[in-house]
Amino acid sequence: MSFDDVARLAQQKGFFFKSADSYPNSPAGFWDYGPLGVSMRNNFVELWRRSIVKRDGMLEIDGSQILPRAVFEASGHLSGFTDPFVKCAKCGSVFRPDKLLEEKTKKQVPEKLQDSEYDSLMTEAGVKCLKCGSALSGTSRFNMMFRVGIGPLQEDAYLRPETCQSIFVDFPFLFKTQRVKLPIGVAQIGRSFRNEIAPRQGLIRLRELNQAEVEVFFNPKNANDEVRFGAGIDEELTLHTPDGETYGLQANKAIEKGLIPNRLVGYYLSLLVKFYRAAGLPVEKLRFRILSPEDRAFYSKAAYDLEIELSVGWLELVACNYRSDYDLGRHSDISGTDFRVDDGGEKVLPHVFELSMGVDRSVYSILETALKAQEERRVLVLRPYIAPVKVGVFPLINRDGLQEEAGKIFKELRETLDVTYDESGSIGRRYARADEVGIPFCITVDYDTLRDHTVTLRTRDDRAQTRVPESTLAERLAGAITPPKLTE
Numbered sequence: 246m247s248f249d250d251v252a253r254l255a256q257q258k259g260f261f262f263k264s265a266d267s268y269p270n271s272p273a274g275f276w277d278y279g280p281l282g283v284s285m286r287n288n289f290v291e292l293w294r295r296s297i298v299k300r301d302g303m304l305e306i307d308g309s310q311i312l313p314r315a316v317f318e319a320s321g322h323l324s325g326f327t328d329p330f331v332k333c334a335k336c337g338s339v340f341r342p343d344k345l346l347e348e349k350t351k352k353q354v355p356e357k358l359q360d361s362e363y364d365s366l367m368t369e370a371g372v373k374c375l376k377c378g379s380a381l382s383g384t385s386r387f388n389m390m391f392r393v394g395i396g397p398l399q400e401d402a403y404l405r406p407e408t409c410q411s412i413f414v415d416f417p418f419l420f421k422t423q424r425v426k427l428p429i430g431v432a433q434i435g436r437s438f439r440n441e442i443a444p445r446q447g448l449i450r451l452r453e454l455n456q457a458e459v460e461v462f463f464n465p466k467n468a469n470d471e472v473r474f475g476a477g478i479d480e481e482l483t484l485h486t487p488d489g490e491t492y493g494l495q496a497n498k499a500i501e502k503g504l505i506p507n508r509l510v511g512y513y514l515s516l517l518v519k520f521y522r523a524a525g526l527p528v529e530k531l532r533f534r535i536l537s538p539e540d541r542a543f544y545s546k547a548a549y550d551l552e553i554e555l556s557v558g559w560l561e562l563v564a565c566n567y568r569s570d571y572d573l574g575r576h577s578d579i580s581g582t583d584f585r586v587d588d589g590g591e592k593v594l595p596h597v598f599e600l601s602m603g604v605d606r607s608v609y610s611i612l613e614t615a616l617k618a619q620e621e622r623r624v625l626v627l628r629p630y631i632a633p634v635k636v637g638v639f640p641l642i643n644r645d646g647l648q649e650e651a652g653k654i655f656k657e658l659r660e661t662l663d664v665t666y667d668e669s670g671s672i673g674r675r676y677a678r679a680d681e682v683g684i685p686f687c688i689t690v691d692y693d694t695l696r697d698h699t700v701t702l703r704t705r706d707d708r709a710q711t712r713v714p715e716s717t718l719a720e721r722l723a724g725a726i727t728p729p730k731l732t733e
């Protein structure tokens with residue numbers, strides 16, 4: 246299904262919608278999640294927490310969203326977290342030169358060009374203002390962090406542009422108090438804030454976004470540890486190289502070929518594929534785009550963007566980056582704190598492998614790939630543990646005590662499951678409404694229920710209806726909505 250189909254469903258059913266939309270000129274790039282969207286996102290996050298964070302023995306933290314200026318001096322965001330922009334001399338519209346060039350030439354523009362390089366490409370391609378056709382200014386830079394002032398003196402601070410900085414800053418404290426050893430992953434889920442120049446496409450490019458980030462700290466000497474990383478690098482990975490080749494390779498073969506630097510990286514790339522498979526994404530549409538040295542930061546030893554092919558093109562879901570000891574080294578230098586830790590009697594400044602996941606984009610991707618058209622109707626084929634609502638409870642008709650009986654079942658299931666109750670319209674229409682928002686199971690109460698305490702249990706994907714005793718419902722449903730182990 247297309248981006249517009251998902252946007253329509255999201256709007257009609259309230260998965261997500263524009264923030265402050267009742268006010269004219271509300272800024273773009275801010276979106277609210279409605280009840281179904283929140284529930285689905287929570288389920289996705291819980292799967293991430295269960296199958297990546299807890300399964301791998303990582304530590305999860307929840308850091309402040311406002312951080313002092315010095316943190317971003319160390320991280321490099323103050324000087325480097327900028328986007329290029331050009332301005333129309335006549336109408337004042339602002340554009341990103343890379344986006345204008347891509348639109349005009351239909352070719353991808355490299356990520357890290359100098360301003361002068363943009364300018365000459367723009368002149369060459371004859372790019373003009375998209376709104377009024379006038380000439381554009383030369384390329385300038387804009388820092389994408391939102392600045393905030395703390396206290397009456399308005400001390401400089403920033404809303405974090407990514408969740409990971411508090412992971413780096415907290416690392417020595419966590420290492421000491423949590424009694425852990427290298428390698429150790431530290432994870433964080435939460436909001437990040439980026440003052441994008443031209444946010445668009447709903448949840449895909451936001452100014453306030455949800456990230457799920459993991460930083461794996463390790464001693465580079467042990468990045469090939471057989472015991473820790475030997476198992477679990479069996480996953481078939483699709484690797485897309487900078488020169489445009491695509492390989493389908495087992496992670497351990499990719500290490501032999503030099504496309505992946507070590508077992509640790511192969512292990513975590515494999516883990517991501519397993520995770521997204523469990524979340525319900527079609528893994529044949531996933532690829533790791535290997536970033537060329539020119540597209541990577543100078544300190545990065547290897548970087549992969551996990552992308553999915555959707556109606557909008559290839560969309561980045563997770564940025565995977567071998568960041569060397571850059572982050573801890575910088576925080577160590579600027580803060581004056583020693584960030585080295587003990588690893589088997591040796592003092593080391595750990596290296597970092599980062600998995601930076603876009604939660605909103607992941608939720609969008611799951612919706613787009615799960616939305617199917619079946620005989621003029623929409624069905625959202627979500628995994629039961631991702632589905633925002635697990636069960637719909639319906640009385641067949643609204644009389645003779647059927648409502649009361651259905652109400653009783655609804656209230657009981659509501660104690661442990663996300664359940665909805667619906668008594669309006671024909672039973673067929675109620676099933677159709679449930680299918681549209683991905684409810685995997687429906688329970689219908691009829692006259693037989695009053696006699697023998699059995700109900701009709703209908704499953705969304707095959708529309709099969711079976712007669713089951715009321716007393717077995719809770720157990721049956723709990724089993725059906727448990728996520729699989731990733732090894733399966």
Ligand SMILES: [Zn+2]
Pocket residue numbers: 333334335336337338374375376377378379
């Ligand atoms: Zn203009």
